[in-house]
Each structure stands twice: as C-alpha cells, then as structure tokens.
C-alpha cells in the first residue's frame with residue numbers, strides 16, 4: 090500500500106534550549122514521509138527551490154521515499170523559523186517564508202495516481218484541496234493543519250475538513266478551531282465540520298482519538314474516546330516535526346494493514362507515539378536516519394507496558 094503526502098518541504102531555523110540550528114531539512118511533508126517510510130511506500134508532492142540540492146533529496150531517497158512529485162522551481166524553498174526557548178511544548182513562530190509555495194500548483198505524477206492513502210500534511214488548505222480533488226478514488230484521506238491556517242484561512246480550511254476521514258491536530262489547535270475550551274465539546278464541534286474521526290495530540294501527554302464513523306466503529310456519533318500515552322523521555326532536544334512524525338507513524342501503520350479496524354486505529358496511535366518520541370531526540374529528522382524497525386517495535390512494547398492495567402492482582 091502506498092501513501093501520497095502533500096505538504097511543506099522546507100528548511101527550518103530552530104532554536105531550543107539544546108542549541109540553534111540554521112536551515113535544517115524540515116517541512117511537514119518531509120517529516121511525515123521520513124516517519125511513514127518505516128511502515129509503507131511513501132510518495133511526496135511538494136515544491137522546493139534552487140537551494141534544495143541533490144543531497145537533500147537523497148535524505149528522502151535513502152528511506153525509499155518516492156520524490157518524483159517534488160517540483161523544482163525557481164526561487165527559494167519554504168523556510169520556517171521557530172523557537173522553543175519559552176516552552177518546549179509550543180513553538181513560537183519567528184518567520185514563515187512561503188517562497189516557492191506562494192505560487193505552487195500541485196501536479197500529481199501519473200505514477201502516483203494509484204496511491205491508496207492520501208495525507209494532506211500541513212500547508213495552505215487551498216493546495217490540500219487541489220490535491221484531494223486530483224485523487225478522488227483513495228481509500229482514506231487524513232490531514233493536518235496548524236494555527237497559522239486556522240486563524241487566517243478559515244473558509245478554505247473548512248472545505249478541506251469536509252473531505253477528511255481523519256484529522257490530526259494538537260489540542261490547542263482543536264480548541265482554537267472549535268472556539269471551545271472543553272476538549273470533548275471541542276472534538277464534537279470539530280467533527281461536525283466534517284472529519285469522521287479526530288486524533289488530538291497532547292505532546293508529551295499522548296494523544297486522544299475520537300470517532301464518529303459508522304464504517305469502523307459502528308456508531309454515527311462520538312463514542313468514548315481512546316487515549317494513548319506518549320513515551321516519557323529523559324531529554325527533548327528539538328520538538329519540531331513531532332506532530333508530523335506522529336502522523337507518519339500513525340498513518341504509515343494504518344496503510345501497512347489489510348483493513349482499518351478499531352484495533353488497527355488504536356495500535357496506530359501507539360506507533361504515532363513511538364515515531365513522535367524518536368523525532369524529538371535530535372534536531373530535524375537526524376534520529377530517524379539511524380532508526381531501525383526493531384527500535385520501533387521495542388518502544389512500542391514499552392508504551393504498551395506502561396499503559397497496561399492488569400485486572401487480576
């Protein structure tokens with residue numbers, strides 16, 4: 090099974106209590122693809138500028154990611170600058186330079202048209218929608234967004250939400266999108282906007298899934314949510330991309346399974362937690378370059394252990 094992901098492919102300038110890095114490879118689609126590549130075939134649609142060199146493309150290719158859909162345009166790649174000096178749980182955006190993304194019109198390569206799963210990673214909702222329209226026959230559509238688009242691109246974002254089977258956002262974004270502080274009420278409001286299920290990420294506290302889809306839960310409204318833990322870590326070096334790597338692990342695992350059942354959805358939340366936890370152990374995606382499937386399974390088992398309740402003492 091293969092996932093087509095559209096989203097930002099970027100250079101990030103990052104500042105955390107562990108140091109400062111200039112122009113490391115980043116972007117929502119980049120982080121997502123790196124993480125999902127441990128589970129399934131991944132194809133990327135995005136645009137980069139002249140500063141994106143063969144060695145940068147090689148980072149993805151080494152993980153087996155198909156980069157045919159990354160367009161090379163004149164100008165500079167998307168650049169994001171963020172700081173975690175005030176809080177490791179929330180990035181302070183210092184700069185968002187859309188650059189080549191400002192005039193990007195996504196084109197799906199013919200070889201991508203048979204993709205089974207679509208992931209609309211964080212980028213302008215107009216672009217997410219253009220890709221969705223070109224892929225009408227996919228099995229499942231999941232997506233992400235962020236405060237930047239929720240605040241100022243609301244109308245377009247709502248059109249994307251109406252298309253989603255799964256929306257993955259963090260809890261602050263869920264509350265902002267719903268205009269509601271209570272998480273359960275916010276989840277309900279967000280799902281009324283269209284997504285059939287919702288995964289709310291709580292950073293170091295895990296993630297909660299909400300369902301209202303008849304096809305994989307047998308109910309048409311919100312049932313009791315399911316919560317998965319996050320891996321307690323000694324040290325968080327750089328939280329950038331944790332959410333995208335969570336999404337990559339979550340969706341990559343789903344795409345690797347023959348059928349999406351409630352059990353698969355729940356396990357996927359754990360794999361999301363595993364990939365998110367590895368992502369934050371170093372700057373950019375560095376940790377993922379040496380990661381193995383065994384490391385992933387080992388941490389999956391740890392997460393399983395720390396959240397298991399034995400009913401008979």
Ligand code: AMP
Nearest residue numbers: 097099115116169211329330331332333
């Ligand atoms: P995360 O930490 O998982 O929320 O994602 C961080 C990544 O999102 C960084 O690598 C940035 O390049 C990318 N990013 C930041 N702002 C935007 C934006 N407005 N649109 C698309 N991607 C963004």
